[in-house]
Amino acid sequence: MRIGTLHSSFGRLGLVIVACLFGLNARMASAQDNNSPATPNQKWNYDEISKAPEKSRVRQNPFESDPAAIAAGGKLFERNCAECHGKKAEGGKRAPSLLRDEVQRASPGTLFWVITNGVVWHGMPVWSKLPEPQRWQIVAFLKAFKSTATPAGGPR
Amino acid sequence: MAGHHPFPSGPSAPGGIAKLGVFSLVFALVRKNFEAGCTPHSLRIVFLVFLGFVSSSLFCPSSFAQESPYIVTYDHYLEEPGSLDVEYFSTFGTQRAGNDFHAFWVEFEYGVKAWWTTELYLDGQTTFGDSTLFTGARWENRFRLLKHEHVVNPVLYIEYERKNGADKILKEVEGVDVESDFADSNAALRQEHSNELEFKLLLSATYRGWNFALNPLAAKNLSNNPWEFGYAVGTSRPIALKASPNRCSFCPENFTAGVEMYGGLGDRYHLGLHNTSQYIAPVSAWNLPSGWTLRLSPGFGLNGNSHRFLLRWGVSHEFSGFSEVLGHFFGGRQ
Numbered sequence: 001m002r003i004g005t006l007h008s009s010f011g012r013l014g015l016v017i018v019a020c021l022f023g024l025n026a027r028m029a030s031a032q033d034n035n036s037p038a039t040p041n042q043k044w045n046y047d048e049i050s051k052a053p054e055k056s057r058v059r060q061n062p063f064e065s066d067p068a069a070i071a072a073g074g075k076l077f078e079r080n081c082a083e084c085h086g087k088k089a090e091g092g093k094r095a096p097s098l099l100r101d102e103v104q105r106a107s108p109g110t111l112f113w114v115i116t117n118g119v120v121w122h123g124m125p126v127w128s129k130l131p132e133p134q135r136w137q138i139v140a141f142l143k144a145f146k147s148t149a150t151p152a153g154g155p156r
Numbered sequence: 157m158a159g160h161h162p163f164p165s166g167p168s169a170p171g172g173i174a175k176l177g178v179f180s181l182v183f184a185l186v187r188k189n190f191e192a193g194c195t196p197h198s199l200r201i202v203f204l205v206f207l208g209f210v211s212s213s214l215f216c217p218s219s220f221a222q223e224s225p226y227i228v229t230y231d232h233y234l235e236e237p238g239s240l241d242v243e244y245f246s247t248f249g250t251q252r253a254g255n256d257f258h259a260f261w262v263e264f265e266y267g268v269k270a271w272w273t274t275e276l277y278l279d280g281q282t283t284f285g286d287s288t289l290f291t292g293a294r295w296e297n298r299f300r301l302l303k304h305e306h307v308v309n310p311v312l313y314i315e316y317e318r319k320n321g322a323d324k325i326l327k328e329v330e331g332v333d334v335e336s337d338f339a340d341s342n343a344a345l346r347q348e349h350s351n352e353l354e355f356k357l358l359l360s361a362t363y364r365g366w367n368f369a370l371n372p373l374a375a376k377n378l379s380n381n382p383w384e385f386g387y388a389v390g391t392s393r394p395i396a397l398k399a400s401p402n403r404c405s406f407c408p409e410n411f412t413a414g415v416e417m418y419g420g421l422g423d424r425y426h427l428g429l430h431n432t433s434q435y436i437a438p439v440s441a442w443n444l445p446s447g448w449t450l451r452l453s454p455g456f457g458l459n460g461n462s463h464r465f466l467l468r469w470g471v472s473h474e475f476s477g478f479s480e481v482l483g484h485f486f487g488g489r490q
Binding site: 093123 | 477
């Protein structure tokens with residue numbers, strides 16, 4: 001075997017992967033700047049809210065209105081949720097806005113249930129890999145949009 | 157919220173250190189491969205890893221990855237849809253009646269759907285005092301079976317492997333795999349080739365921050381060998397369950413620790429622990445805000461058929477929105 005045989009199938013596969021990583025990611029920023037609202041086919045995400053069982057719906061957030069928890073929730077949201085829901089929770093191509101009434105009117109327990117279970121068949125993964133306190137911190141952050149009355153920019 | 161910006165951004169110093177570490181590692185690997193008299197295959201795999209990490213470092217936006225610390229065991233959490241996780245792992249192993257080895261593999265893990273993750277592995281190894289070679293490729297798929305979270309969550313794992321006898325990554329232990337299988341020279345081991353199908357049922361539960369995972373496995377060499385069986389079991393927990401409000405690399409919630417145990421269970425004709433190898437390994441992971449994850453796991457053989465010591469470590473980086481990038485490139489809908 002000679003070292004110069006990079007034209008093999010293995011070499012080609014490697015070059016395709018590297019090309020994808022190299023040349024294409026420059027376009028990634030524009031894909032992520034999308035501020036478009038949720039599309040009609042993302043309605044299922046809002047429908048899922050109504051499916052939360054009663055015992056989950058009535059659960060109280062142990063961190064409700066806790067400023068430190070809201071700040072921590074913002075950090076967690078940026079790390080785990082903003083990629084699909086947008087940096088300001090305004091929604092994107094892959095996931096709907098979280099600023100809408102359907103979400104803002106939902107109880108903390110309902111939001112916790114949706115985060116925990118995801119909407120797996122429609123693209124949202126389960127987030128139970130985040131420990132329970134962290135999921136409540138995200139809920140506190142989401143509910144703070146409503147209480148601060150700055151829906152476009154989120155809590156500051 | 158005064159005083160807190162909910163969306164902090166910017167690179168972190170440990171992220172830069174992680175990248176530097178990866179580059180240093182790959183350069184060291186290239187140099188070692190040249191010294192060891194490498195084959196073209198091994199050179200290509202190192203070349204791929206190097207370019208992959210360079211390109212990700214230069215061009216890709218980072219995405220925080222909440223990765224588990226396990227090396228062998230799987231929990232039920234799949235890759236986020238549209239994200240590509242590139243991972244590099246190393247295993248240093250001691251060998252009685254033979255030379256110690258350093259096996260390595262790279263993984264490209266892609267979230268096709270929230271219920272389906274697919275993964276390509278390329279692996280190789282260096283046996284000290286012998287040679288370095290490419291040892292095989294694997295294509296793995298994991299399918300989530302249930303819509304919602306339950307007490308125990310099942311995921312179906314199906315893998316096709318095409319590898320040679322010199323494969324030493326010990327990504328799973330099955331049947332009567334034992335240490336003495338690795339004692340022959342690479343020249344002899346690479347003459348054996350196998351096509352194998354492997355099935356696992358990944359059972360995983362998370363309770364009060366603790367993850368518990370059990371992975372029974374069944375593997376079939378397609379060249380008329382009997383079914384072989386094995387298992388992996390693990391538990392892990394983040395150091396802190398509550399997140400701190402500050403963006404930080406060293407926050408306790410970024411660290412996860414646990415332990416895993418794995419080994420063979422014999423084959424269809426000799427089911428049980430007799431003549432199998434068994435391992436126990438503490439595991440740890442550090443999830444950096446910059447999107448990098450570092451893992452470290454020293455492993456210990458539990459019987460005379462096992463390698464006495466395995467040191468495993470890995471580094472991974474997640475590219476977010478990879479599917480959209482591909483869509484743009486191939487002229488998909490805007």
